[in-house]
Amino acid sequence: MANHDSHAEIKNPGSFDAPASIKGALVVMAVLGLAAFAGGLATDAKRAWASFLMNHFYFFSLALGGMFFAAIQWLTGAMWSAPLRRVSEAFTSYLPFVVVTFIVLCFGLKLMYIWTDPAVVASDAMIRLKSSYLNTGFFVVRNLVALALLIFFTWKMVGNSIAQDATKDVRFTLSNRRLAPAFIAFFALLYSMASVDQIMSLEPMWYSTMFGVYCFAGLFYQVLAATCLLTIYLHSTGKLKGLVNDNHLHDLGKFMLAFTVFYAYIGFSQFMLYWYANIPEETAYYMHRMTSGWMPVSIFLLAGKFGVPFFALLPRDAKRNVKTLTWVGIFMLIANWIDVMWMVQPSFFPDGPRFSWIELGTSVGFLGIFGLFVVRFLARHNVVAIGDPRLAESVLHHHQ
Amino acid sequence: MIGPQGNKKSLGGIIGYFDTPDELVTAMKDVRDARYERFDAFTPFPVHGLDAAQGLRRSPIPYITFIAGLTGGSLGFLLQYWTSAVDWPLIVAGKPFNSWPAFIPVTFELTILFAGLATAGAMLAFNGLPNHRRKAFDPGLTRDKFAIVIESPEVESKAPGRFKRFEESEVADFLRKLGAKDVAPVYHEAWF
Numbered sequence: 001m002a003n004h005d006s007h008a009e010i011k012n013p014g015s016f017d018a019p020a021s022i023k024g025a026l027v028v029m030a031v032l033g034l035a036a037f038a039g040g041l042a043t044d045a046k047r048a049w050a051s052f053l054m055n056h057f058y059f060f061s062l063a064l065g066g067m068f069f070a071a072i073q074w075l076t077g078a079m080w081s082a083p084l085r086r087v088s089e090a091f092t093s094y095l096p097f098v099v100v101t102f103i104v105l106c107f108g109l110k111l112m113y114i115w116t117d118p119a120v121v122a123s124d125a126m127i128r129l130k131s132s133y134l135n136t137g138f139f140v141v142r143n144l145v146a147l148a149l150l151i152f153f154t155w156k157m158v159g160n161s162i163a164q165d166a167t168k169d170v171r172f173t174l175s176n177r178r179l180a181p182a183f184i185a186f187f188a189l190l191y192s193m194a195s196v197d198q199i200m201s202l203e204p205m206w207y208s209t210m211f212g213v214y215c216f217a218g219l220f221y222q223v224l225a226a227t228c229l230l231t232i233y234l235h236s237t238g239k240l241k242g243l244v245n246d247n248h249l250h251d252l253g254k255f256m257l258a259f260t261v262f263y264a265y266i267g268f269s270q271f272m273l274y275w276y277a278n279i280p281e282e283t284a285y286y287m288h289r290m291t292s293g294w295m296p297v298s299i300f301l302l303a304g305k306f307g308v309p310f311f312a313l314l315p316r317d318a319k320r321n322v323k324t325l326t327w328v329g330i331f332m333l334i335a336n337w338i339d340v341m342w343m344v345q346p347s348f349f350p351d352g353p354r355f356s357w358i359e360l361g362t363s364v365g366f367l368g369i370f371g372l373f374v375v376r377f378l379a380r381h382n383v384v385a386i387g388d389p390r391l392a393e394s395v396l397h398h399h400q
Numbered sequence: 401m402i403g404p405q406g407n408k409k410s411l412g413g414i415i416g417y418f419d420t421p422d423e424l425v426t427a428m429k430d431v432r433d434a435r436y437e438r439f440d441a442f443t444p445f446p447v448h449g450l451d452a453a454q455g456l457r458r459s460p461i462p463y464i465t466f467i468a469g470l471t472g473g474s475l476g477f478l479l480q481y482w483t484s485a486v487d488w489p490l491i492v493a494g495k496p497f498n499s500w501p502a503f504i505p506v507t508f509e510l511t512i513l514f515a516g517l518a519t520a521g522a523m524l525a526f527n528g529l530p531n532h533r534r535k536a537f538d539p540g541l542t543r544d545k546f547a548i549v550i551e552s553p554e555v556e557s558k559a560p561g562r563f564k565r566f567e568e569s570e571v572a573d574f575l576r577k578l579g580a581k582d583v584a585p586v587y588h589e590a591w592f
């Protein structure tokens with residue numbers, strides 16, 4: 001229905017100052033996390049580093065995913081997502097901190113990656129052949145360069161988006177539209193590299209050409225869920241009133257459903273080829289994930305990470321229901337966390353998953369720090385990209 | 401259903417033309433509330449909000465798609481299970497007879513095939529297509545005209561109490577009152 005209000009001025013909701021209780025809780029979580037990680041290092045260093053690595057990667061993916069979501073909106077000139085884009089941009093505020101977590105990670109390389117051990121390199125011909133790529137110096141340098149490039153794009157593009165709030169100048173949108181394809185090309189290359197380097201090289205004898213795509217499927221899966229949850233939260237505080245309606249949530253829900261299927265498709269494609277060909281060096285990765293305490297986790301990834309959101313989000317009404325979306329969103333965030341755990345931990349503990357205060361504490365700490373960055377971003381900037389030329393059309397978003 | 405009934409020139413309904421989609425949607429709400437048994441809208445392009453104005457319920461097609469998809473997936477899996485593990489067990493690549501990962505691609509494809517065909521079939525069935533009886537059509541309705549047709553019941557109404565009676569002159573006045581720019585009767589054998 002053509003609406004005559006479409007040119008009316010939209011009221012700027014301004015920035016969002018999180019309640020003190022949330023800020024306090026996040027600070028407590030961050031402190032608890034630091035304590036848990038320090039305590040873990042003192043009692044069981046291997047477990048502490050394993051949980052540090054998986055949370056480093058999980059929140060790196062979440063921050064970068066926020067940038068990816070925003071970039072595809074600019075690239076495609078999407079209208080529907082205009083009031084949601086700033087929410088995903090908020091996640092990118094954590095990205096510079098990934099440099100810190102990566103540098104901390106470098107202190108644990110020796111305990112995590114067997115290719116850092118000169119004795120292993122000397123005795124194993126396969127690892128020796130890979131050592132021109134898998135060596136500590138190159139590993140650290142290329143990952144830092146990759147982070148710098150990704151942060152540069154984020155700084156440019158999110159910077160454009162924020163600058164547009166004040167001037168409403170359409171040139172910022174055009175500038176981001178030019179940057180978006182370059183960012184996505186770099187993103188594909190560098191995120192694949194990061195996942196291969198930081199996760200896949202935990203088991204350097206094994207390789208998968210789909211590993212980067214598998215991690216990307218998880219990245220988008222979790223960032224859609226996180227965007228949905230933060231949107232619902234901001235809407236419940238009244239900040240997005242009149243800006244976000246059921247149709248925006250419906251579209252996010254469709255995205256979540258689609259990338260649940262995409263995840264299953266990629267995960268199964270990677271698994272099936274190795275299972276079918278049955279070549280020892282290729283099946284090693286799945287062997288200890290299918291024959292030990294990891295088997296229930298593997299089944300959870302199929303039945304839970306895929307099955308639950310798929311059937312939960314199939315009905316139209318579920319995608320328009322705040323309560324359903326909230327529960328499915330939380331489930332998806334946890335499911336992807338379990339997936340990252342499933343990728344990282346088996347190389348440390350082939351007999352089964354480890355989960356107690358070290359893992360829980362470290363994760364809570366990362367969540368606290370991530371939350372503090374997001375809260376700070378939301379307190380400093382408008383919760384909606386008020387200068388976006390497509391916003392006026394999008395707040396009336398309607399479809400059947 | 402409007403269709404040819406011998407040579408008798410029988411009244412199919414009354415059509416009212418509107419110039420803009422907004423006028424159409426506004427008028428449609430009143431037509432809906434007037435509780436005629438059969439009425440429909442004709443527009444050159446999809447008009448947002450018209451479904452609600454017309455009081456249309458959600459289509460049952462998604463449920464058919466879902467059930468057909470489940471059926472296709474189950475049949476696809478069972479076919480492979482029965483052929484390779486029950487009816488003619490063969491050892492392939494040293495794998496178990498019931499090698500479910502190998503069955504997934506076909507299961508997936510049959511899910512899509514059944515769901516897709518059932519959706520297309522259900523869409524045709526619910527729309528009463530293909531329809532070779534409605535022939536002529538006002539070409540203006542594919543360009544710049546928007547219309548509401550209030551149809552006269554072909555047979556005696558099944559539930560006469562629930563609907564408003566169709567009276568030719570009354571319906572024409574009603575459409576004019578709603579702002580129709582042009583009101584005309586529609587006949588069965590040659591539409592419009």
